[in-house]
Amino acid sequence: MHKLGLFLALMPLILSLNACSGRSRGNTTSKLDTIKSRGKLICGVSGQLPGFSFVKANGEYAGLDVDVCRAIAAAIFDDPKKVEFRNLNAKERFTAVQTGEVDILSRNTTWTISRDTSVGLEFAPVVFYDGQGIMVRKNSNIKKLEDLKGKSICTQTGTTNEQNLADQMRQRGINYKPLVFEDVNTTFTTYEQGRCQAVTSDRSQLVSRRSTLPKPDDHSVLDLVISKEPLAPAVVNGDSKWFDVVKWTIYGLINAEELGVNSQNVTQLANGSNPEIKRLLGTEGDLGKGVGLTNDFVSRIIKHVGNYSEMYDRNLGKNSDLKLERGPNKLWNQGGILYAPPFR
Template structure:
């Protein structure tokens, strides 16, 4: 009898082991099919003849549409650089305006190929949403904008203030952490879009508007009287902003990542939209390699070897994009700061294109 029980227990153990193995195999196959379904973005883009890019509903300097329907901005230039790299034409972009709450769902569902919409790279977003951040195109930090009539000079003076916030952003959590850490209270008033937060601030519904500092400068110039508001000195968070793609398609991830890097590296090498042709024909070995001479850098990603040349020639290097969109050549007039090249006092840095 004891022998029978021993044999029975042994058989049951083996059956349970087989069930676990079957479950693991089924899960692996499901994941493989899931990732496989997400792969092939490059082929989809090439067949469609355009890049579908998620942008903001309108943020000066980053992604904004003018009266003629033309989009421009630092984030828009990322979309354009990808189109230049993949299709050889920076104009081949379909823009999809998205609110903060809509943006990740649109990317996860395949509605867009890339999200380039002042989006902060965080651990949670990078590890739990099925998404990959493909680099940083603007290093930012959260701040506060107040009316000068409020008579405050520091965020620590805002105890009990009504604060306008855009829903679905890291801003909400950062604000809660900062006020709790400093033992002060606030009343949150949330809106779906940045334009709504600006309207709420301007109408007096809140005492202060909080967001990434770059966004505060963009919203300030949209006020009826920009000089009536000021940005306080405190920066309460790190906000690395950059483009996002779906996980499971490494080829597309590489293309978007290196499209951002190409603009940064071109500035470092002294190549811009005006001298790209000269750099390609007469530049030093590093310049020529970046411009597609005697290299298979494009082939390794499944695109033309002159991918970076097309980006720089049609969109410009990172410095050109920064200056015309948010820098001294723009209404925002934001200084380079952290977004200067690594050898110019900033932290903007590209891995070598070689």
Template sequence: MKQALLSICAAALGLAAAGSASAATTLETVKARGKLVCGVSLATPGFAAPDDKGRMQGFDADICRSIAAAVFGDGDKVEFVPTNINTRFQALQSGEIDVLSRQTTHTFSRDASLGLDFGPTVFYDGQGLMVPKSLGVSSAKELTEAAICTLPGTTTAQNISDFFRAINGKFELVVFESPDENRAAFYSGRCEAITSDRSDLASIRAVANNPADYIVLPETISKEPLAPAFRQNDSQWGDIVSWSVWMLMAAEEKGITQANVDEKLKSEDPDVQRMLGATEELGKMLGLDNKWGYNVIKSVGNYGEVFERNVGEGTKLGLTRGPNALWNAGGLIYSPPIR
């Protein structure tokens, strides 16, 4: 009995101590730990899923690597933490992860009420619907009275409800916690359609027995700008996350790739010199090594390379750049000047 009481005492003291300690900035914490802890999806091919050698691959994973490269000069100093769709924000709030790079939509209420901030949009997505070709449907508006499968997470359930309310149609919503069950129900014909972000639909289609049997309908029923998130009130860390992402975009604009980054160190272009740390000391302003930009590009390549490698037309997902092309190529990807 005495021992039990003592251990409870110790636990309570530990709890109180945990409550008071959190003064260090995120950058200090990350540096002291020697690695970045990055929250990613459970298993979403193209965005974050381990390959056959156990290495985490995907668009979101590469965003994590670029931040790690900016901080440590080594893109592999990342611990990937697969986060549940329901607990991802709590994982960030509690400090379990340093940054959340998990196909997370930047919305007003998340920004304003969850004690976190969002970095630049890394992927312009939107919710769509996918149906079997054999259904003979060419527009989401024809889907009234259909059963639609979805995951409970994010805002998908709300968006699809709003969509059908706007066209005054009824539908049956079947919600699954597990992505596998969600897919299985759709493939077996339990639902006529499945709804999710278009990028996610491409991922679901990629693992179907015969991907050509399914089509993604043309309607995009919501705006889903996916962005990395970090804890509020730590501007330095926010700057590091944001500028690591912008560095990827600026590199594509300037034609710097993973392959030619060493050559580009000798470039005459003053923008490129500043980005790669050949002149001026931009890195110091962020509390990073002066070659942070070089390190980011050296470890993952530029934005275009990250896109094509993970979700582009050459991959199973087969996504076109669309709104995710550079601003000067008709897209929305735009980095503020790095100077």
């Protein structure tokens, strides 16, 4: 058959295949659609880290990572309680996202290039800028890394902490004995029992876990930072619709603080005269529609959970047991590096 004739004969089939392909792409189900249909968000957390995610005596989850998930549930359902929390250790957390066991990982996880490109994750904006430190007993006379020569150091497997410590010690030519565990509780229990002379983790985690030791004042976090640890939630790669919801929920929390919008004045300001605030809270424009949510989704978040500073203060800052200074987690216009694109 002549080439032109063959092409014309196959044209109906080609058009049919293209149409099917287009329908398939159009019907691709986002995680957001699944969550809405299910009626709740499934959030992977640590569950063992005061300040970030832990279970209180009354059985309720609390912490900054927990509040991030509650903020997302508030954005979607106007109800921060529509979240199911699942405890994950450092080794199993990424698989839980990849397999769809959880919708989001909100578990003091460091954003790195390998995790962003090779593990099938997409990282949302950073919610806590941290750095790795080392905790020792005050009577140990350990003041710097060189004092740890020949000593045992506890850490967790499957974390950047394990790798960072090895890099720093190799760079300085310091021999040490790593004691590596999968479970965070085992890691700190081993340190508490004196089987290792030091324990290393993110500085915020060290402060948090020190508060749970029988005699917290007997321990100190050394005045050194050996790494950058930008902690951020993560979702499965390739779902831009769901990623947008998580991303702009966090940006909404940050922008609300910057604009002075909090849980106490959100209703009043939503009906005020500031056009920037009105766009943020959805009483002007239709920005929420582009995210796949209602236009007032940020208003829902702030009403139920508060802005970023309210979340920080009650979980980690001045209104918490930890009393952590905000440091780099201050807004960009207050000496920190917390920054969010505008709602426009």
